[in-house]
Structures are given as structure tokens and as C-alpha cells.
Amino acid sequence: MGIFLVALISGLTFQQSIEVDIKIVCINAGYCTSSAVCNVSIFAPDQTTLLDGIQATQAASLAFYNVTLNSTQTVQIGEYSVGGFCKDGSVTQLIDFSFDVTPTGKVLTTGDSILTTVLTVGVFFMFLFTFWGGLVLPFKNKRNDASEIIEIEKLKYFKIVLLTLSYTLLVWLSNLLFTLSISFSLLSQMTGFFQMTFEILLAFSYVVFVVTIIFMFVLGWRDLKLRELLLRGLPAR
Structure with missing residues (x-):
């Protein structure tokens, strides 16, 4: 079984109290196949579990998977953690990144x-x-x-x-x-x-x-x- 630790892009910032769509890229010598499965957990800044090992939805293009947080799940200000894995045949890709939620959806320069x-x-x-x-x-x-x-x-x-x-x-x-x-x-x-x-x-x-x-x-x-x-x-x- 091949295991690849993926460093997905962090530094994403979303606005407080709006629906957030998180996109996860699955790579296996190109995009993952249609049979690949991605399980994802998301934790709020206070470590409250918002999503617990749910299966992400694969896009029709196979380019990415996505999970969604509703507006009530993005009330807290701060850094949210995303973890999990994508499995495509014998290849397992670990998911580990974070994103921020601010009142305006922007970070001060x-x-x-x-x-x-x-x-x-x-x-x-x-x-x-x-x-x-x-x-x-x-x-x-x-x-x-x-x-x-x-x-x-x-x-x-x-x-x-x-x-x-x-x-x-x-x-x-x-x-x-x-x-x-x-x-x-x-x-x-x-x-x-x-x-x-x-x-x-x-x-x-x-x-x-x-x-x-x-x-x-x-x-x-x-x-x-x-x-x-x-x-x-x-x-x-």
C-alpha cells in the first residue's frame, strides 16, 4: 500500500457565518479515479468536531472532492483544522490543512x-x-x-x-x-x-x-x- 502525505494549500480565509465549501484535491498519478473515497473531519477553533469522518462528494470532473459547512458551523472566529484521507486503490493520501474564518473573510495585511x-x-x-x-x-x-x-x-x-x-x-x-x-x-x-x-x-x-x-x-x-x-x-x- 502506498501512502502519500499531501500538503494541501492552507491560508484560505472565509467570512464568518456563511456557508463554506472546502475543496480537496486527490492525486494518484493524475487525478484520482471515480472509485476513490475521501473521508474528512473538520474541527472548529475550540476543537469542537463539526464534521466527523464524513465522505466527501467527488466532482463530476474528478478534479476534486468537496465538503460543506453551513452558516451555523462557521460562527467561531479563528483557525479551523481539516483532517482525513483519500483512498484510491492501493494509494492512500492523507489530508491535513487548515483555514481561517474572519468577520470580513479577509486577513489584515x-x-x-x-x-x-x-x-x-x-x-x-x-x-x-x-x-x-x-x-x-x-x-x-x-x-x-x-x-x-x-x-x-x-x-x-x-x-x-x-x-x-x-x-x-x-x-x-x-x-x-x-x-x-x-x-x-x-x-x-x-x-x-x-x-x-x-x-x-x-x-x-x-x-x-x-x-x-x-x-x-x-x-x-x-x-x-x-x-x-x-x-x-x-x-x-
């Missing part, structure tokens, strides 16, 4: 990684600046010793805008960190955490924006009434 890193640092400092500004700016209207409102604090609206902007930047920052964690082994163990954080923040962002708009509308209406009282010289509390 060195230039993209540098640009994303610089952007992440920039967004981080922008987040700190807007969050700090939102905290330190005044919100309450100015009062006299009798606790009567004497002036409407207009900076309160800028305070709200800065805090809302800081939340938007935080969502963006979590997405950038998620992207970087896929490409840098130092952050790879945090990929799941960054992904979950981004998805939670993104889901709440719609609520934050709606609540902010309603709050500013109510606040503006209230300040308009206060302004009318102040213009008439009436006390306002």
Missing part, C-alpha cells in the same frame, strides 16, 4: 494592521477626551442664594452631545479591538470578549440615541419655559 493600530490609538484618546469633557461640563442651571434659577446653563447640551459621542467612539473602539485581536496572536484570546462587547454596545446604541434625542427635546422644552419666566422677572426653581 501589514499595512492594514498598522493603520488599524494607529486608528485604534487615536479613537481611544478621542474617547477619553469626549468622556472627560462630558463629565466636567456643568449641567445644572445657575442659582442665587435663594436657590432660584437666575440663568439657564447652555453648556448642558454640549455635555450631552459629548457623552453621546463618547459612547459612539466606545462602540467604534470595541470594533477596532475586535478586528486587531483576529490578526495579532497577543490578543487572540480576547477575540470572543471584544466581539461580545462590540455586539452588546452596538445593540444598546440605538436605545442610547433615541433616549438622548427624547431627553434633549424635553430638556429644551423645559428650558424654554424657564426662559419665559426669567424674561418676565418671575422666580423659577
Whole structure:
């Protein structure tokens, strides 16, 4: 029996949560015959068995075999392992390669990684600046010793805008960190955490924006009434 260890092409990258078609080339002094059989197993990044020794489907051209993962089997981000064998008569060909799954179906190049890193640092400092500004700016209207409102604090609206902007930047920052964690082994163990954080923040962002708009509308209406009282010289509390 002849045994050949095949080094199939690795470095394939597919998009997360889509159907993936894996093609396996069987070689036996040319393409394998129609009687050849390929059994394949595929393991997720956490070593969960997705396909366990299933028989791959041979193409009509005999040029390759294929197995398919559905969209629910490609949810995890990371490196998937493929193993098994193809047997054609007395020849057995071992299968051993891997492929990657990323959110976009692409792997960051060195230039993209540098640009994303610089952007992440920039967004981080922008987040700190807007969050700090939102905290330190005044919100309450100015009062006299009798606790009567004497002036409407207009900076309160800028305070709200800065805090809302800081939340938007935080969502963006979590997405950038998620992207970087896929490409840098130092952050790879945090990929799941960054992904979950981004998805939670993104889901709440719609609520934050709606609540902010309603709050500013109510606040503006209230300040308009206060302004009318102040213009008439009436006390306002």
C-alpha cells in the first residue's frame, strides 16, 4: 500500500457565518479515479468536531472532492483544522490543512494592521477626551442664594452631545479591538470578549440615541419655559 502525505494549500480565509465549501484535491498519478473515497473531519477553533469522518462528494470532473459547512458551523472566529484521507486503490493520501474564518473573510495585511493600530490609538484618546469633557461640563442651571434659577446653563447640551459621542467612539473602539485581536496572536484570546462587547454596545446604541434625542427635546422644552419666566422677572426653581 502506498501512502502519500499531501500538503494541501492552507491560508484560505472565509467570512464568518456563511456557508463554506472546502475543496480537496486527490492525486494518484493524475487525478484520482471515480472509485476513490475521501473521508474528512473538520474541527472548529475550540476543537469542537463539526464534521466527523464524513465522505466527501467527488466532482463530476474528478478534479476534486468537496465538503460543506453551513452558516451555523462557521460562527467561531479563528483557525479551523481539516483532517482525513483519500483512498484510491492501493494509494492512500492523507489530508491535513487548515483555514481561517474572519468577520470580513479577509486577513489584515501589514499595512492594514498598522493603520488599524494607529486608528485604534487615536479613537481611544478621542474617547477619553469626549468622556472627560462630558463629565466636567456643568449641567445644572445657575442659582442665587435663594436657590432660584437666575440663568439657564447652555453648556448642558454640549455635555450631552459629548457623552453621546463618547459612547459612539466606545462602540467604534470595541470594533477596532475586535478586528486587531483576529490578526495579532497577543490578543487572540480576547477575540470572543471584544466581539461580545462590540455586539452588546452596538445593540444598546440605538436605545442610547433615541433616549438622548427624547431627553434633549424635553430638556429644551423645559428650558424654554424657564426662559419665559426669567424674561418676565418671575422666580423659577
